[in-house]
Amino acid sequence: xxxQIITTMLAxxxxxxxxxxxxxxxxxxxxxxxxxxxATSESEEENVAAxxxxxxxxLYNYTDIQGKEIKNYCDNYLAKEFPVTFEYQTAAxxxxxxxxxxxxxxxxxxxxxxxxxxxxVIGESMEKxxxxxxxxxxxxxxxxxxxxxxxxxNEYGNWGTTAQSxxxxxxxxxxxxxxxxxxxxxxxxxxxxQAVVDAGMKKVGAISFPxxxxxxxxxxxxxxxxxxxxxxxxxxxxxxxxxxPAEAGFMSVGDDTKTYIAKYxxxxxxxxxxxxxxxxxPAVNEVGRLxxxxxxxxxxxxxxxxxxxxxxxxxxxxxxxxxGGTNNYVESVAYLxxxxxxxxxxxxxKTDDASGFxxxxxxxxxxxxxxxxxNDFKKYVLTTTADDFSTCSVTADxxxxxxxxxxxxxxxxxxxxxxxxxxxxxKGAR
Amino acid sequence: MKxxxxxxxxxxxxxxLVLVTLVFGFWSDWNLLSxxxxxxxxxxxxxxxxxxxxxxxxxxxxxxxISSGAVVALAALGAVVIxxxxxxxxxxxxxxxxxxxxxxxxxxxxxxxxxxxxxxxSLAIMFSxxxxxxxxxxxxPNESISIANVDVTMFKRNHIFMVLMIAxxxxxLGIIFNYTALGxxxxxxxxxxxxxxxxxxxxxxxxxxxxxxxxxxVGIAAVFKLSSTGMVQSSTGNGFEMDILxxxxxxxxxxxxxxxxxxxxxxxxxxxxxxxxxxxxxxGMNPNTVILVKAIVFxxxxxxxxxxxxxxxxxR
Numbered sequence: 132x133x134x135q136i137i138t139t140m141l142a143x144x145x146x147x148x149x150x151x152x153x154x155x156x157x158x159x160x161x162x163x164x165x166x167x168x169x170a171t172s173e174s175e176e177e178n179v180a181a182x183x184x185x186x187x188x189x190l191y192n193y194t195d196i197q198g199k200e201i202k203n204y205c206d207n208y209l210a211k212e213f214p215v216t217f218e219y220q221t222a223a224x225x226x227x228x229x230x231x232x233x234x235x236x237x238x239x240x241x242x243x244x245x246x247x248x249x250x251x252v253i254g255e256s257m258e259k260x261x262x263x264x265x266x267x268x269x270x271x272x273x274x275x276x277x278x279x280x281x282x283x284x285n286e287y288g289n290w291g292t293t294a295q296s297x298x299x300x301x302x303x304x305x306x307x308x309x310x311x312x313x314x315x316x317x318x319x320x321x322x323x324x325q326a327v328v329d330a331g332m333k334k335v336g337a338i339s340f341p342x343x344x345x346x347x348x349x350x351x352x353x354x355x356x357x358x359x360x361x362x363x364x365x366x367x368x369x370x371x372x373x374x375x376p377a378e379a380g381f382m383s384v385g386d387d388t389k390t391y392i393a394k395y396x397x398x399x400x401x402x403x404x405x406x407x408x409x410x411x412x413p414a415v416n417e418v419g420r421l422x423x424x425x426x427x428x429x430x431x432x433x434x435x436x437x438x439x440x441x442x443x444x445x446x447x448x449x450x451x452x453x454x455g456g457t458n459n460y461v462e463s464v465a466y467l468x469x470x471x472x473x474x475x476x477x478x479x480x481k482t483d484d485a486s487g488f489x490x491x492x493x494x495x496x497x498x499x500x501x502x503x504x505x506n507d508f509k510k511y512v513l514t515t516t517a518d519d520f521s522t523c524s525v526t527a528d529x530x531x532x533x534x535x536x537x538x539x540x541x542x543x544x545x546x547x548x549x550x551x552x553x554x555x556x557x558k559g560a561r
Numbered sequence: 562m563k564x565x566x567x568x569x570x571x572x573x574x575x576x577x578l579v580l581v582t583l584v585f586g587f588w589s590d591w592n593l594l595s596x597x598x599x600x601x602x603x604x605x606x607x608x609x610x611x612x613x614x615x616x617x618x619x620x621x622x623x624x625x626x627i628s629s630g631a632v633v634a635l636a637a638l639g640a641v642v643i644x645x646x647x648x649x650x651x652x653x654x655x656x657x658x659x660x661x662x663x664x665x666x667x668x669x670x671x672x673x674x675x676x677x678x679x680x681x682x683s684l685a686i687m688f689s690x691x692x693x694x695x696x697x698x699x700x701x702p703n704e705s706i707s708i709a710n711v712d713v714t715m716f717k718r719n720h721i722f723m724v725l726m727i728a729x730x731x732x733x734l735g736i737i738f739n740y741t742a743l744g745x746x747x748x749x750x751x752x753x754x755x756x757x758x759x760x761x762x763x764x765x766x767x768x769x770x771x772x773x774x775x776x777x778x779v780g781i782a783a784v785f786k787l788s789s790t791g792m793v794q795s796s797t798g799n800g801f802e803m804d805i806l807x808x809x810x811x812x813x814x815x816x817x818x819x820x821x822x823x824x825x826x827x828x829x830x831x832x833x834x835x836x837x838x839x840x841x842x843x844x845g846m847n848p849n850t851v852i853l854v855k856a857i858v859f860x861x862x863x864x865x866x867x868x869x870x871x872x873x874x875x876x877r
Binding site: 218220221223225226227228229231233235236238239240241252254255258262263291292294295341343380381 | 592597598600601699702703704705707708712714718786789790791792794796797798799839842843845848
């Protein structure tokens with residue numbers, strides 16, 4: 132009996148005991164909390180009555196460039212400039228159950244708003260958020276109006292049943308953003324195509340995630356192919372579709388890349404659209420096909436990539452990387468954060484007819500083709516390399532100029548203008 | 562006094578549950594018991610408790626199962642296909658239970674016939690079921706199959722229905738477990754299989770029925786899991802088997818089975834587990850640390866339970 136009592140006591144108290152050692156969600160959260168107090172008092176000095184807000188963030192991980200950038204911007208900048216704390220949850224790529232669990236956990240911890248890197252199971256997520264009075268926004272994807280549908284899951288399985296899809300109009304759904312332009316990436320694809328043509332490439336391929344997960348990939352490829360074809364460049368088609376791109380599974384990008392390039396032994400350039408720098412380029416390199424000085428001229432394939440990582444500098448410098456770029460993480464976060472912070476303080480742009488609210492902002496997609504552009508990219512787009520938030524894409528003062536909680540304009544159009552600037556426009560504003 | 566002693570172990574479990582609730586309730590400024598969190602805990606606890614109650618029959622006779630997560634995925638897959646094809650939720654539920662029962666039937670037949678450890682057989686079932694679900698899902702356009710035209714609100718938002726389901730399953734299986742030859746036989750096998758056989762317990766038949774009961778419960782749990790996400794994908798039910806194990810040991814169930822096995826352990830364990838996990842989340846524990854806590858709780862309780870079992874076990 133003694134042991135049984137111990138077992139039961141253990142069940143009830145072990146976690147408590149462990150908490151002392153394991154702590155709560157880490158120093159960063161505590162720092163954020165402390166910072167919030169400081170920020171609140173700073174806000175008081177400014178005679179502004181913004182109330183503290185808790186924002187949840189869901190991403191695939193916080194170790195790649197995207198995760199690091201977002202966490203850095205949130206913890207080391209926003210949390211110091213606004214009375215806000217951030218809670219982070221991770222949900223493995225493609226795991227909808229894990230995503231819904233993350234949404235549930237964030238609501239339970241008292242978040243006022245959640246921004247998610249997922250653009251699937253929106254209907255299910257919104258059901259939870261709407262019932263709990265928590266704002267929800269899609270960090271890296273477009274909000275599509277599928278309300279009043281026939282109750283069937285849509286092509287991409289995002290919104291669910293009729294009742295769920297009607298939550299598109301809920302006050303708590305703050306929408307998403309066009310990550311590749313309002314034309315869904317056609318112009319961006321043309322830009323990539325032109326860079327490849329300018330570099331003198333003759334036989335070019337492209338590989339992307341499945342279209343259900345990355346529908347803009349098709350539009351980007353459309354623009355890309357258009358420029359290549361107009362300039363007489365040969366296309367390494369996907370044999371199933373007789374067009375670009377080849378398709379890569381989420382968990383098999385490397386293998387699918389190798390299979391694809393093996394079919395085209397004379398391919399001289401590959402457009403890596405499925406995590407180009409992290410997954411496609413290493414796969415090309417692994418089979419010795421990557422053109423680089425380090426390869427002693429053995430490889431033949433140069434790269435164009437959607438994506439940036441720490442090795443982009445090296446590959447751009449030696450001519451392996453013709454063009455690279457990435458979503459502007461800061462603009463994406465700043466957009467949702469501004470709306471969420473104001474909404475949690477009683478100024479919901481969605482319900483304010485005068486704000487000009489639309490469901491999607493247009494986020495910039497900065498690219499670089501040479502060292503100067505890369506330097507600007509690092510200075511005005513990235514926050515982890517610049518370590519100077521005063522030059523980042525959207526500053527706190529700019530956000531406050533829109534937030535009603537800080538006597539800003541409360542205009543969604545103004546906010547959209549702030550978060551859709553290209554690098555040159557940001558540079559001009561600094 | 563004897564009566565009190567008899568119910569003391571039962572009482573201690575429930576006191577533990579209340580204690581966990583009070584501690585985390587207080588710690589979270591009673592946010593633990595907010596309407597949202599209560600509903601959320603009911604949603605999490607329902608499939609878990611139902612599966613655990615069914616699984617108590619397997620553990621009572623000394624069996625072990627680590628395939629329930631994959632079986633949930635397979636049963637959910639079957640259910641969604643049937644629901645979409647027929648528009649009938651009832652047929653979907655029946656098919657989920659049937660497919661789950663088939664998995665557990667194969668499991669127990671292979672175990673009995675070839676004398677394999679039940680863990681090994683369930684491992685094979687796990688890989689087969691998970692592999693099949695992954696293969697099918699990966700060959701669909703969205704790598705998932707969604708519920709298309711059936712309203713499953715009852716299984717995902719009707720909290721009264723959920724509580725009633727737990728109560729009905731608990732009462733029905735509680736009676737079978739405590740007062741029928743099947744329940745008593747299963748526990749007797751857990752104590753000493755040879756002796757139970759010599760005393761008239763039909764070993765193979767009892768084991769088969771226990772696994773089939775577990776199959777029914779896991780099938781029902783699968784419908785709740787399916788309804789909560791609205792779709793099946795290759796990751797559906799991931800980790801469910803481990804959650805069940807933690808719940809059972811947290812409720813004080815001996816993993817070696819026997820007469821000391823209490824079906825109430827399944828209910829108390831799952832409720833305690835859900836409150837513990839929700840409490841840890843609310844007070845802001847890092848999700849990765851929550852997993853670590855889960856593992857530590859599991860290991861320590863297994864150790865203590867094993868010690869206790871060793872003291873009480875009958876000669877084998």
